[in-house]
Amino acid sequence: MGKEELTAQETALYDRQIRIWGVDAQRRLSKSHILVAGMTGTIVEFCKNIVLAGIGSVVLLDDRLVTREALSVNFLVPNDEEKLKGRSLAEVCCNSLKDFNSMVHVSVEKGDLSALDGEILDKFDAVVIGRASFATKKTIDGICRKRSKKIAFFTVDCRDSCGEIFVDLQNYVYNQKKNDDNVECQFHYPSLEEAVAVPWNRLPKNVTKLYFAMRVIERFEAAEGRIPGETTAADISSVQQLRGELCKANSINESRIPDELLKRLLEGTREHPPVCAIVGGILGQEVIKALSGKGNPLKNFFFFDAKDGKGIIEDISSL
Amino acid sequence: MDTIEVSNLNRQFLFRQCHVGQSKAKVAREAVLKFRPNINITAHHANVKNSEFNVDFFKQFNVVLNGLDNLDARRHVNRLCLAAGVPLVESGTTGFLGQVTVHVKGQTECYECQPKPTPKTYPVCTITSTPTKFVHCIVWAKDLLFAKLFGDRTQDNDLNVHSADATNSSKNNEDISVQRDDEDCEKYGKRIYDHVFGYNIDLALSNEETWKNRNKPKPIYIKDVLPEPGMHQNGTNNTLDITDKSSLSAMHSLGLMNPQDTWTLAENSKVFLEALSLFLKKREKDIGSLSFDKDDQLSVEFVTAAANVRAASFGIPMHSLFESKGIAGNIVHAIATTNAVIAGLIVIEAIKVLKNAANSFRMTYCVEHPLKKMLLMPVEPFEPNKSCYVCSEMPLTLEVNTHKTKLREIVEKIVKNKLGVNLPIIMHGSTLIFETGDDLEEDMVANYALNLEKALCDLPSPVTSGTVLTVEDFQQEFTCSINITHREEFDDEKEPEGMVLLGLTPDLYEKPSKVATTEESTSMAPQEKPATVSDSDDEIEIVVLEESNRFAGSKRKLVETSITNSHDPKGKDGINVANDVGKLDDGHDDEVVVMKACNEDVRKKAKLV
Numbered sequence: 068m069g070k071e072e073l074t075a076q077e078t079a080l081y082d083r084q085i086r087i088w089g090v091d092a093q094r095r096l097s098k099s100h101i102l103v104a105g106m107t108g109t110i111v112e113f114c115k116n117i118v119l120a121g122i123g124s125v126v127l128l129d130d131r132l133v134t135r136e137a138l139s140v141n142f143l144v145p146n147d148e149e150k151l152k153g154r155s156l157a158e159v160c161c162n163s164l165k166d167f168n169s170m171v172h173v174s175v176e177k178g179d180l181s182a183l184d185g186e187i188l189d190k191f192d193a194v195v196i197g198r199a200s201f202a203t204k205k206t207i208d209g210i211c212r213k214r215s216k217k218i219a220f221f222t223v224d225c226r227d228s229c230g231e232i233f234v235d236l237q238n239y240v241y242n243q244k245k246n247d248d249n250v251e252c253q254f255h256y257p258s259l260e261e262a263v264a265v266p267w268n269r270l271p272k273n274v275t276k277l278y279f280a281m282r283v284i285e286r287f288e289a290a291e292g293r294i295p296g297e298t299t300a301a302d303i304s305s306v307q308q309l310r311g312e313l314c315k316a317n318s319i320n321e322s323r324i325p326d327e328l329l330k331r332l333l334e335g336t337r338e339h340p341p342v343c344a345i346v347g348g349i350l351g352q353e354v355i356k357a358l359s360g361k362g363n364p365l366k367n368f369f370f371f372d373a374k375d376g377k378g379i380i381e382d383i384s385s386l
Numbered sequence: 387m388d389t390i391e392v393s394n395l396n397r398q399f400l401f402r403q404c405h406v407g408q409s410k411a412k413v414a415r416e417a418v419l420k421f422r423p424n425i426n427i428t429a430h431h432a433n434v435k436n437s438e439f440n441v442d443f444f445k446q447f448n449v450v451l452n453g454l455d456n457l458d459a460r461r462h463v464n465r466l467c468l469a470a471g472v473p474l475v476e477s478g479t480t481g482f483l484g485q486v487t488v489h490v491k492g493q494t495e496c497y498e499c500q501p502k503p504t505p506k507t508y509p510v511c512t513i514t515s516t517p518t519k520f521v522h523c524i525v526w527a528k529d530l531l532f533a534k535l536f537g538d539r540t541q542d543n544d545l546n547v548h549s550a551d552a553t554n555s556s557k558n559n560e561d562i563s564v565q566r567d568d569e570d571c572e573k574y575g576k577r578i579y580d581h582v583f584g585y586n587i588d589l590a591l592s593n594e595e596t597w598k599n600r601n602k603p604k605p606i607y608i609k610d611v612l613p614e615p616g617m618h619q620n621g622t623n624n625t626l627d628i629t630d631k632s633s634l635s636a637m638h639s640l641g642l643m644n645p646q647d648t649w650t651l652a653e654n655s656k657v658f659l660e661a662l663s664l665f666l667k668k669r670e671k672d673i674g675s676l677s678f679d680k681d682d683q684l685s686v687e688f689v690t691a692a693a694n695v696r697a698a699s700f701g702i703p704m705h706s707l708f709e710s711k712g713i714a715g716n717i718v719h720a721i722a723t724t725n726a727v728i729a730g731l732i733v734i735e736a737i738k739v740l741k742n743a744a745n746s747f748r749m750t751y752c753v754e755h756p757l758k759k760m761l762l763m764p765v766e767p768f769e770p771n772k773s774c775y776v777c778s779e780m781p782l783t784l785e786v787n788t789h790k791t792k793l794r795e796i797v798e799k800i801v802k803n804k805l806g807v808n809l810p811i812i813m814h815g816s817t818l819i820f821e822t823g824d825d826l827e828e829d830m831v832a833n834y835a836l837n838l839e840k841a842l843c844d845l846p847s848p849v850t851s852g853t854v855l856t857v858e859d860f861q862q863e864f865t866c867s868i869n870i871t872h873r874e875e876f877d878d879e880k881e882p883e884g885m886v887l888l889g890l891t892p893d894l895y896e897k898p899s900k901v902a903t904t905e906e907s908t909s910m911a912p913q914e915k916p917a918t919v920s921d922s923d924d925e926i927e928i929v930v931l932e933e934s935n936r937f938a939g940s941k942r943k944l945v946e947t948s949i950t951n952s953h954d955p956k957g958k959d960g961i962n963v964a965n966d967v968g969k970l971d972d973g974h975d976d977e978v979v980v981m982k983a984c985n986e987d988v989r990k991k992a993k994l995v
Contacts, residue, residue, distance in 0.1 A: 072644055082393045086712055086719035087481045090646055112726060119396055119722040142421045167399055228734075341737075344730030349761065351723040352482070363755065371762065373734050376748045378762025 092359035097121050099358040104128040104180045105197030106156040108140030108338040109225045112347025124172035127157040140338045185210050193219040198295045201285050208259045219357045223350050227335025228373035230346035231281050257384045265385050267317035275379050277370045279324045283310045298333045387433045397722040435462050444470035449739045451475045461806035464497035469863030473739045481719045482754035484728040488735050488747040499771035509882040514544045524713045527692035528678050534563050536676040571666045575659040576608050603700045611655045636660035636687045645707040651698045658691035680715025689714050781867040786885040788872045794838040799883050813856045817847040
């Protein structure tokens with residue numbers, strides 16, 4: 068990292084945030100490159116946040132066409148039929164996102180997320196995945212962990228008025244301020260695969276029910292070969308059955324995963340905009356921390372439920 | 387009424403570079419309509435305290451969401467919402483911290499039930515004679531020196547500008563800040579420098595008493611700092627005709643390019659002289675009417691340099707321009723992410739209000755370091771504070787010297803500042819002793835002007851110990867009574883205002899709180915001295931406790947443990963939003979989070995943006 072100073076334009080634009088994390092962190096941010104897959108409402112909020120913050124570049128991946136639903140949760144999609152004709156979500160969002168900060172390079176990558184290999188991923192310092200199948204997420208996380216370059220991995224998913232963030236920073240070393248000293252701390256993050264494999268009865272008793280509920284839905288979608296998010300109220304009985312099997316296998320009581328919560332997640336597949344803002348904000352902050360190297364990173368799950376209003380961090384690891 | 391600035395663009399994403407200078411309200415409206423065309427938005431580019439925004443105006447709404455950046459306006463809106471009976475969702479952020487609170491008349495605390503700290507002030511002598519922190523030097527440079535040299539010369543100013551120089555007996559009463567006819571800018575600059583950093587310090591040192599228990603300052607004269615002639619010569623920009631005043635910069639013309647660097651004493655001195663010179667040569671028209679503006683590069687450079695030389699004199703560490711600007715400009719750090727989180731939470735509360743889901747209102751706190759695993763902590767709102775002078779009309783007591791204190795001081799320091807009244811009407815019984823307003827008759831205005839300059843006991847309707855004054859504001863529909871108690875003496879350091887207002891806070895809040903932040907420079911009237919400045923190392927501390935029986939005073943509703951799971955009607959967009967409490971206390975995974983308001987264990991210093 069050279070000793071180049073920020074330009075006058077950067078200093079003026081980023082003044083208020085430089086006062087939080089300093090010039091060095093800002094510089095590191097401006098040299099960082101991110102891949103973002105799946106332009107959900109939450110992901111769009113996240114993109115807005117990191118573009119405003121002055122990330123180096125963002126590559127968007129989502130070949131899906133724009134739908135009515137997208138219009139209702141995605142503020143990057145303009146309300147203009149002409150502009151949307153024949154263009155993918157990624158293309159439309161890319162156009163809008165560029166406007167937010169001319170110093171950030173925003174572009175589109177076409178194709179399937181699951182088809183990406185290590186060489187392509189090496190271009191990035193972080194990969195952030197919106198809704199995707201568990202298999203895909205697991206695969207990408209696995210590739211990231213195998214590269215010699217450190218690639219941070221994040222997933223985010225919001226359903227009904229709930230949201231979940233997963234963070235994998237592999238072996239993360241950072242400086243923490245303890246009293247007046249700078250202490251070097253190290254976090255060992257489990258992979259996504261490792262984390263969800265931790266037997267449920269080994270987790271602390273107060274782990275939020277949302278964690279378990281999301282795992283049940285995840286398994287259900289995988290077992291049924293569903294596109295992520297394509298569930299309905301009618302699925303409840305199958306899901307309850309799956310819940311029973313999983314709880315038995317993990318030796319916990321079924322009552323830890325209430326029917327009411329499962330129903331909400333099955334029915335509420337469309338995101339709720341204020342929840343997108345909240346979860347997209349937390350995710351944005353985590354990615355900024357990881358890429359700038361400044362600030363205590365979250366380990367390793369974050370949950371939010373507007374129903375009780377709590378934003379909770381859960382450490383799901385086998386330690 | 388704000389316009390868009392470049393520094394807003396890192397988070398206020400409805401705005402673009404091309405909008406800088408335009409009305410925030412108008413541009414925001416247009417930006418939103420682009421992605422949500424069919425909604426009704428009206429933009430008012432105006433001050434929310436304007437008389438058009440009266441109770442009837444507020445009554446039009448089902449809910450009010452505040453995004454204000456100063457305490458004064460928030461209190462004003464709070465009172466109007468109380469008067470109109472409209473729920474208010476308040477919020478604020480500072481860096482990684484933020485909170486959202488809901489205020490419903492009669493059901494929850496109002497915004498002022500828990501007093502918010504008013505911006506910090508410093509004792510005059512600390513600023514003029516015995517600074518110990520860098521912020522004192524900034525206040526000196528900004529409110530004394532800068533004001534004296536570039537501001538309204540007729541204003542009272544504590545800076546000593548007289549020289550009791552024996553060799554110049556005819557100029558004994560000369561105001562040194564005035565440029566002499568035959569004097570060029572360089573000479574003038576050096577003369578000012580030597581006077582405020584050299585002569586004034588020597589003068590202060592001659593009073594041994596002051597320095598008995600304090601470190602003595604060192605006088606600084608230009609010849610010692612910049613000994614070589616020509617060292618203070620102007621930089622390279624000099625001959626260019628710079629029409630763009632905002633790009634005028636002393637530091638740049640001296641080759642000092644990095645605002646994050648801390649300059650040496652010599653460099654600061656050069657910046658001081660160069661900035662002064664540039665003001666005189668390129669901005670003569672501004673001189674005499676300038677007030678400090680954090681976005682005015684040259685002003686910031688001058689104040690930084692002046693504060694640093696003074697700091698050097700008093701053995702206080704010097705600071706960079708970047709840091710100085712933050713302190714002098716009361717700059718609050720801010721990022722898009724926290725703002726997004728808080729915005730989302732605001733909407734969630736607003737939806738609850740619109741659905742009349744009274745039991746589900748929450749105050750939510752966003753913290754940087756998780757407390758009990760939580761980054762977002764919801765808390766049930768408290769019931770109204772029965773001692774709140776705003777929503778419960780509790781009377782206050784003012785201890786003041788009724789023989790010496792003028793009515794004007796009561797109006798400025800107490801009524802406007804502490805009580806947040808906008809258009810005060812002060813009565814003694816049925817006698818009006820003061821009013822403000824556009825529709826007053828001339829003789830009334832004259833009468834009130836006379837009253838302002840009288841000591842309380844000398845008023846036509848004498849105010850003495852035992853008098854009860856009534857303070858009102860019709861627009862805010864605010865009324866409050868103040869019991870006056872006479873007291874002879876006040877401590878200069880602990881009670882710098884010379885009066886004490888009681889009943890404003892529960893006793894424990896009387897310890898001075900170190901907070902002051904508003905994005906705009908805070909609202910003290912020009913004759914107030916010194917003005918307010920932020921202390922940059924303040925932080926929010928929220929202590930969360932769970933034992934409800936430790937609450938002193940206010941009864942609070944705790945969350946019910948029974949599960950209420952009524953059918954949730956779907957909104958228009960097919961979204962399920964809980965409109966019921968649901969399960970909040972589930973035993974193991976949902977602990978009730980509860981905040982103490984009135985107990986000595988809690989220290990809650992909140993920064994509001």
